[in-house]
Amino acid sequence: MKKRIWKWTAAALLILCLCLAVYAGNRETVLTIGVYSGSYWNTPNGNCYEILDEAISVFEASHPGVKVEYVSGIPAGDYSEWLAGRIMMGTEPDLYFVLPEDFDLLVSSGALAQLDERIAADPEFDTVVYYEPCLRSGQYDGKQYTLPHESVPTIMFVNKTLLEENGVPMPDNDWTWEDFYNICAQITHVDSRQYGVYGYSWLDAMYSNGASLFSEDGRSCYLAEDKVMEAIAFSKRLTDLNEGYTVSTRDFDEGRVAFCPLLYSEYRAYQPYPWRVKKYSAFAWDCVTMPAGSSGGNVSEIHTMMLGISSRTHHADLAWEFCKLLSIDEALQRKLYTHSHGISPLSAVAEDPELLRQIHHDIPEGSGFSPEMIHQIMSNAVVVPQFNAYSQAMNMAENAIKNAAGNRLGQSGMLIAESEINYFLNKS
């Protein structure tokens, strides 16, 4: 009697296992993608899922039995929180977009899979096609965690109308701090509410002077270094031109300011029609590179939207394939370049003259962004290291600079601040 029960139990278990196996065998593999809606770069964007949908149809066609899914309608502003919530619940997508400001958090908490071994093992994949700074945005401690999808550098907005009114010629793309300062000095007339520059910080000056405030690993601060001190002094000289007046966005929008650092995406969105009428339509404007510091070049900060694979995914191989498709596939990148407002991380795509002509087609007076200029900006761009204590350390540096301006302590004050920041960085 007992034996018979055992037999039946064994048989039932066997059948259950078989059913499970058949079920698992027939089930479609579902690859999930984490994506935000709208534009991260704060620019108007038509159908934000167009490129992704196309990539999915290409991918599903070449991978039968695989279904790619994503949750739509998560605004870019809520995306970080949404992703963090998914990670907390253990339901994060297999592959997801990584915002520049989330990169450090996601890597240091172990949410992203390391890609070095995959890159080395994949014969089709060669990192030389990328701009080096774009690729570097996805590195942490020398290891690659994400692939670049789209980059946006900072460029300098120039109010052409204001310059012309004051008889100042448009600056070249290889202009320097001195050129910049001279023009600002010429333009600035505080009495008639006319100013040289808005929003140009000592950090912008620092990047174009070949310096960085923190080391790559976020363990040391270089606040008192000569190049940094020069940048601080330069930005102070610029603000001193305004005789104590703080220039506002309103001044800028009304066309009273000659220069303002701007994201390339805004240039792409508002320079051509139809969006041209929405912003800065009261005057003519164009963009140039950032002015070069005495020991640097015409270099600016770059922001890169990236793609990373979850460290807990069960479909790592598929995720990698799809990640490659979105990042390195030239056809898709070309489409993205024309649809979105960033610059492709692939040099072959970003510098294609035909594509650039197409992009700048709707700018009536034409664009100064030649392939050479894009090459110059993209290959020399600065990737600001992100780390846990970044914002706190940055606050400390800002305060130190403010205090130094007040009590005129100069470099010794900076040295004290630098050692304080270093102490904080090593403690945290």
Next chain:
Amino acid sequence: MKTERNLMNISSVMFALNFSILAFYSLICMTTTYRICESLGAHDFLNTVRQVPQYPWQMPVQSLSLYVLLCGVSFFKRFRPIEHFPFRVTIFAVEVALCAGIIASVNFYYNGVALLVLADLVHYIRSNKMRLCIIVILSLLFAFGRYDIVQQFTSGIPFGAYLDFYNPMTQSWFTGLESLMVCLNILLFVLYMILLFTSQKDENERIRKLNEQLNQANDQLRDYAINMERMTEMRERNRLAREIHDTLGHTLTGIIMGADAGLALFDVAPEESRKRIEIVAQSARDGLTDVRRSIKALRPDALERSSLPQALTELVENFRLTTAAQIAYFQETEELQLDQDEEDALYRVVQEGLTNAVRHGKSDRIEIRITRNEDVVAVFIRDNGTGCGELEEGFGLRHMRERLEMLGGTMSYGNLSRNAEDGYTGFFIVVRLPVRNRRED
């Protein structure tokens, strides 16, 4: 026993308490995760802990299911005592492993399960070496299975990070409840140990006293046995003396008197003298019969009553009943109609062999085989006992050999191979006895 019941009750309370504690930790972690996500605090939380948390369901499912398994093993062991040593050790190892698994599955927030398992196993294990081993392992687990120590080697989210989600009031409620339960567990553990060790001390004292009494009884028994043997010997001696006096003495007196009378009449009345000597011869013959009868009285009772095969069967049967040993008896010949002295010798061989196997060899399985080849009867006895360390011939064996040698027989004996496949690994005796041929009778 009262203490035993108390121990059982404390351990049951500990089991229940530990379940609550594990449920407390894992449910707080799980529900807090959900609440953090609902209140859009996930990004901040991740930013603080810098660590991808486990799946929310993972901790409750893992820790509680492992805990239920642990309870299962513990209760199984409590209600079905296991004697087999390797199996016991396996059970201990499983319990310790489950304990480690539970501590790891609650992220090392709580390690009091080690105390529970320690209490559970220390009660169960009697061997001191084993106890020490278990105590060391579980103490290490208790000492080092703590979040603040383990965190140095692996990264995990501190329990405090989850509590930080709540307002200070709720937080203090939670921490209060946590420390209350953890302290209660330690307190119960201490109480359990105190009770266990005092009860064991009492029991040891009781056993020592009983042992003393037993030794006394043993001594008395030994004295009694010696007295008994002496008395038996004396009684036997008296009987022999009486027998000799009654038969031989009487007959010999008659013979002497008859012979003297015969001698006196020899010359005078030879006819009368011849008669007298005939009477003497007759009474000598009668005397011989008497002597024979007397010797017969010393024979084994069973042989007196029945034939050798029957007597042997009876002997084996009795032995089986009195010692509970399994005895395989094979009589492989029908021809066991022997002379009395031969029958006696064989009977005594089997009797002595059986007694030795049980008394000295501690065996419970004995095989006896009797065969006959022409005029040689052979007896094989073997057992599964401990055999004999030094092959020194005791009184029994020597007596047997002498008896056999008198009849022209031989005896050999020794230890069997330790890894015999049929299980007979103890002692063996082989006896060969040439018998006087009575087949034609």
